[in-house]
Amino acid sequence: MDLGIKGKTAFVLGASQGLGRAIAERLAAEGANLVLSARREDVLQELGAELTAKYGVSVQVAPSDLTDPDAVSALCVRIRDEFKPDILLNNAGGPPPSPSTGVAQELWKSSAQSLLFSIIQITEAALENMRVNKWGRILTIGSSGVLQPIPNLAVSNTIRGAMAGFSKTLAAEVAGDGITVNTILPGKIDTARVGQLDTARAGREGKTLEQVRTELAAGLPAKRYGKPEEFANVAVFLMSEPAGYVTGQMTRVDGGMIRSL
Numbered sequence: 430m431d432l433g434i435k436g437k438t439a440f441v442l443g444a445s446q447g448l449g450r451a452i453a454e455r456l457a458a459e460g461a462n463l464v465l466s467a468r469r470e471d472v473l474q475e476l477g478a479e480l481t482a483k484y485g486v487s488v489q490v491a492p493s494d495l496t497d498p499d500a501v502s503a504l505c506v507r508i509r510d511e512f513k514p515d516i517l518l519n520n521a522g523g524p525p526p527s528p529s530t531g532v533a534q535e536l537w538k539s540s541a542q543s544l545l546f547s548i549i550q551i552t553e554a555a556l557e558n559m560r561v562n563k564w565g566r567i568l569t570i571g572s573s574g575v576l577q578p579i580p581n582l583a584v585s586n587t588i589r590g591a592m593a594g595f596s597k598t599l600a601a602e603v604a605g606d607g608i609t610v611n612t613i614l615p616g617k618i619d620t621a622r623v624g625q626l627d628t629a630r631a632g633r634e635g636k637t638l639e640q641v642r643t644e645l646a647a648g649l650p651a652k653r654y655g656k657p658e659e660f661a662n663v664a665v666f667l668m669s670e671p672a673g674y675v676t677g678q679m680t681r682v683d684g685g686m687i688r689s690l
């Protein structure tokens with residue numbers, strides 16, 4: 430299937446590793462030009478050179494720290510005036526594990542800043558060009574925790590729910606402009622983030638990392654973790670031309686992990 434995004438410009442947040450990186454690569458394979466963002470500029474430069482060499486697409490990098498409101502405001506100026514993306518992948522680092530109480534105010538604030546306020550601001554900046562062109566794709570990486578809160582990930586469960594509310598509200602407001610707004614929910618996709626959470630769990634439960642991973646995989650209907658490429662395939666379809674009538678949705682890529690309808 431031709432995904433119809435060759436030559437479009439995609440702005441990818443959290444592009445330096447994990448899900449964002451896999452999506453950047455899949456977009457490049459479809460011929461989309463990229464703007465890669467995350468904190469580590471050297472990693473982004475290296476990835477950009479690799480993707481240009483492999484797929485012949487143009488790649489720019491725009492390093493930024495999503496917990497820093499000034500840096501995000503500066504990034505938004507570049508998004509409006511310079512990058513003018515057709516496609517936006519919203520993605521940021523996940524908060525550390527914790528119960529609902531006893532969380533430091535600073536952690537609530539920095540997590541809300543990066544996963545909610547910065548993403549809203551960047552989305553608004555990216556919408557400008559999409560509205561002019563009457564075409565746009567906005568996809569936000571959420572979590573299975575939006576539908577089924579994950580024990581001991583209170584900050585993530587809380588803030589991602591708010592982001593899902595924003596996305597759904599926005600979807601109806603911009604659908605008439607040819608812009609789709611969707612959320613994609615990873616279950617357990619094998620990335621560094623999941624490795625950190627599993628390591629923390631192993632420490633809490635006095636088990637080895639291998640034990641924890643084997644037990645968790647056995648509890649999944651698919652009996653295994655997902656691969657970043659499998660997640661990226663669905664994400665890029667949601668950002669494609671043929672997915673133009675899909676908006677306001679939360680799409681699970683979880684191997685059946687979320688038990689609700």
Ligand SMILES: NC(=O)c1ccc[n+]([C@@H]2O[C@H](COP(=O)([O-])OP(=O)(O)OC[C@H]3O[C@@H](n4cnc5c(N)ncnc54)[C@H](OP(=O)(O)O)[C@@H]3O)[C@@H](O)[C@H]2O)c1
Pocket residue numbers: 442443444445446447448449466467468469472493494495496520521522523524543570571572573615616617618619620621622623
């Ligand atoms: N993998 C899963 O199965 C799963 C499940 C549920 C939810 N999620 C969520 O999905 C998102 C992506 O997951 P992942 O597994 O790909 O995570 P990851 O491997 O930790 O990657 C996170 C990305 O975000 C960037 N980042 C982190 N903090 C940042 C900041 N302050 N400012 C700008 N960029 C920042 C990181 O790059 P730099 O370090 O270079 O900044 C990296 O590129 C996370 O929010 C995660 O919690 C993932």
